[in-house]
Amino acid sequence: MEIFSNANDFLLWTRGDAFNIAIGIFIVGVVIRLLEILLLGRKADYSEPRGSELQAEWKGGLKTMLIRSVADKGTFKRAPFVIIVGYIWHIAFLIVLLFFVPHIELINATLGLKWPGLATPLVDAFAIVAMAGMLAMLWHRMIHPVMKFLSTFEDYLVWLVTFIPLITGYIAFHRMIGPYPLALGLHILSVEILLVVFPFTKLMHAITLFLARWYTGAMMGRKGIES
Amino acid sequence: MSQLNIEKGINALKEQIDGPTAAFFSSCVHCGLCAEACLFYTETNDPKYTPINKVEPLRRVWESEYTLFGKVKNLLGLTKPVTDEMLSDWETLIYDGCTLCGRCSMVCPVGNDISGMIRKVREGMVASDHAPEGLIGASTRAVKIGSPMGIRLKALQAQIKHIEMDTGLTIPIDIEGADYMALLSSMEIINFPEYIESLAKIFKQAGISWTLSSEAFEATNSGIQIGSSDIARKLVQRVVDGAEKLKVKYVISPECGHAYTAIRWDGPNLIGRPYPFKVIHILELLDELQQSGRLKTSGVLAKKLTFHDPCQIVRKGGIEAQPKRLLNSVSSNFVEMSEHGNMNWCCGGGGGVSASERADELRLKVFNRKKVQLQEINVEVMVTACANCRLVLEEGLEEYHMDIPVIGLSELVSEHLQEAEPAIKDGE
Numbered sequence: 185m186e187i188f189s190n191a192n193d194f195l196l197w198t199r200g201d202a203f204n205i206a207i208g209i210f211i212v213g214v215v216i217r218l219l220e221i222l223l224l225g226r227k228a229d230y231s232e233p234r235g236s237e238l239q240a241e242w243k244g245g246l247k248t249m250l251i252r253s254v255a256d257k258g259t260f261k262r263a264p265f266v267i268i269v270g271y272i273w274h275i276a277f278l279i280v281l282l283f284f285v286p287h288i289e290l291i292n293a294t295l296g297l298k299w300p301g302l303a304t305p306l307v308d309a310f311a312i313v314a315m316a317g318m319l320a321m322l323w324h325r326m327i328h329p330v331m332k333f334l335s336t337f338e339d340y341l342v343w344l345v346t347f348i349p350l351i352t353g354y355i356a357f358h359r360m361i362g363p364y365p366l367a368l369g370l371h372i373l374s375v376e377i378l379l380v381v382f383p384f385t386k387l388m389h390a391i392t393l394f395l396a397r398w399y400t401g402a403m404m405g406r407k408g409i410e411s
Numbered sequence: 412m413s414q415l416n417i418e419k420g421i422n423a424l425k426e427q428i429d430g431p432t433a434a435f436f437s438s439c440v441h442c443g444l445c446a447e448a449c450l451f452y453t454e455t456n457d458p459k460y461t462p463i464n465k466v467e468p469l470r471r472v473w474e475s476e477y478t479l480f481g482k483v484k485n486l487l488g489l490t491k492p493v494t495d496e497m498l499s500d501w502e503t504l505i506y507d508g509c510t511l512c513g514r515c516s517m518v519c520p521v522g523n524d525i526s527g528m529i530r531k532v533r534e535g536m537v538a539s540d541h542a543p544e545g546l547i548g549a550s551t552r553a554v555k556i557g558s559p560m561g562i563r564l565k566a567l568q569a570q571i572k573h574i575e576m577d578t579g580l581t582i583p584i585d586i587e588g589a590d591y592m593a594l595l596s597s598m599e600i601i602n603f604p605e606y607i608e609s610l611a612k613i614f615k616q617a618g619i620s621w622t623l624s625s626e627a628f629e630a631t632n633s634g635i636q637i638g639s640s641d642i643a644r645k646l647v648q649r650v651v652d653g654a655e656k657l658k659v660k661y662v663i664s665p666e667c668g669h670a671y672t673a674i675r676w677d678g679p680n681l682i683g684r685p686y687p688f689k690v691i692h693i694l695e696l697l698d699e700l701q702q703s704g705r706l707k708t709s710g711v712l713a714k715k716l717t718f719h720d721p722c723q724i725v726r727k728g729g730i731e732a733q734p735k736r737l738l739n740s741v742s743s744n745f746v747e748m749s750e751h752g753n754m755n756w757c758c759g760g761g762g763g764v765s766a767s768e769r770a771d772e773l774r775l776k777v778f779n780r781k782k783v784q785l786q787e788i789n790v791e792v793m794v795t796a797c798a799n800c801r802l803v804l805e806e807g808l809e810e811y812h813m814d815i816p817v818i819g820l821s822e823l824v825s826e827h828l829q830e831a832e833p834a835i836k837d838g839e
Contacts (some may be wrong), residue, residue, distance in 0.1 A: 263447045336441070384480045385440065386438075396437075
């Protein structure tokens with residue numbers, strides 16, 4: 185980082201220009217991706233729905249949006265690892281993201297929204313859980329015949345850009361490398377990379393899964409299927 | 412020639428892409444859970460049968476045609492194109508290794524309707540000349556002769572004559588103004604004519620005004636199975652024309668699963684308008700008649716039995732409670748398989764798989780899933796409500812040396828009809 189005369193400059197850059205650019209790309213990218221999906225639309229369905237059309241589709245759509253987070257018994261028995269570890273790391277990651285006090289302060293400064301945070305040692309523990317979970321998922325992806333078969337460069341890339349913010353955050357918080365402004369700057373930069381990559385990769389699933397579930401749930405609701 | 416075909420195939424795939432498809436592809440994180448929902452994976456352990464892998468041709472077309480990022484990749488020469496070779500490789504996955512059972516669509520944690528997308532890929536396969544011979548033959552016969560098995564009106568008339576002579580019942584044909592027009596599947600006409608007899612008996616007791624149509628008796632829709640909307644539309648139109656000509660209020664879909672999907676859910680969209688009549692599945696109708704007291708049964712079958720839920724009727728058709736109520740009314744020892752109803756395992760022969768000889772070996776192999784399910788409960792009788800499931804189950808059971816008779820639910824109900832003189836029968 186020779187363009188920065190010292191670590192403080194670097195930190196200022198990550199908090200200023202880089203932050204604005206990353207947020208800009210993230211927002212524009214997500215909007216483009218959502219428009220790409222929504223503008224394609226759905227063809228009119230002339231089949232007679234079970235019950236009123238509006239009710240059948242909305243009830244089915246909203247229900248699947250929620251219920252699909254729970255795996256069916258048979259699938260759970262056949263693939264407990266993906267489901268359990270999947271839950272664990274996602275929840276731990278979200279807790280770290282949303283309940284670490286400095287994160288809440290940043291969100292408050294940016295969006296004007298705030299909520300109570302969790303005690304720091306607790307968040308620290310969740311960070312370790314999230315990282316362990318992600319490493320376990322990576323290992324599983326590399327050895328499970330189906331996941332290995334399906335995985336592409338993108339799958340490993342999105343793993344990496346999600347993992348780096350966790351590890352850099354952990355390093356910065358525990359002052360494991362110095363100077364501190366450099367460590368914190370690296371953490372912020374890694375999050376910015378995550379934001380930039382997000383709209384162009386399957387990280388988008390965090391948003392589009394609700395659309396996917398809605399579409400499927402609405403189609404099934406129309407047919408009177410409990411999904 | 413093959414270049415022209417591949418272009419047609421890609422165009423057909425492009426036409427299939429809609430908002431849901433785009434949302435599905437955007438959401439898949441390659442978690443692999445859909446493989447665990449698919450009997451072609453669980454029984455072979457071959458990852459190529461993972462449902463989301465089967466729709467890769469569609470995903471490539473979506474990415475390169477409908478996403479900004481894909482367009483950039485096109486410019487940089489990074490796009491993996493859909494080639495004739497690729498479609499040849501995928502043909503067996505799409506047709507032999509998928510019954511469109513829809514179980515993957517119930518399991519996907521991000522909610523992707525994967526089986527719906529596999530149905531879409533079949534459109535591209537047909538357009539690019541990659542459909543299996545067995546299904547091409549069936550659809551050609553369906554369009555030209557009127558039935559995928561090549562059954563003509565004469566054959567139906569012969570079966571009707573037999574039934575009328577055996578039972579003294581009348582099977583009405585071409586009665587204008589009847590309330591209900593019943594459809595049949597070829598397999599019912601040839602392999603299971605007892606279905607027609609059951610209808611006649613039940614409707615007589617319930618006082619239903621019904622008819623068959625000499626022009627539109629076939630319910631099976633090979634267009635849906637091969638994945639050609641053009642063929643499917645022609646076949647649906649035939650039924651709609653027949654029903655409109657006879658001015659019926661209802662069209663009854665037979666036990667056959669794909670026939671129900673075709674006429675009930677896909678049909679109006681294929682012909683581009685709602686029907687002037689309602690479509691009701693025979694199980695819905697029997698349940699309604701029983702609930703309203705018009706259909707009375709007596710006595711119960713005491714043998715231990717289970718119900719094989721046909722995918723297209725239950726999981727994809729929304730008719731789950733009705734067969735169970737009907738079954739409970741005529742049997743005293745009905746047990747469910749470990750995974751049933753919406754999560755039932757397919758017989759392995761739906762979606763045109765059983766119409767393709769090439770797929771026989773694989774189909775019998777994956778039947779192991781049903782075998783294991785049956786071994787867990789050890790039943791004496793199997794009941795189902797789809798002529799195709801029934802044939803596939805019978806073949807599978809024979810292959811695995813399991814001596815379990817398979818019967819149709821409508822038939823079972825008709826065997827327990829209360830006689831005109833109410834007589835209380837003991838359990839049989």
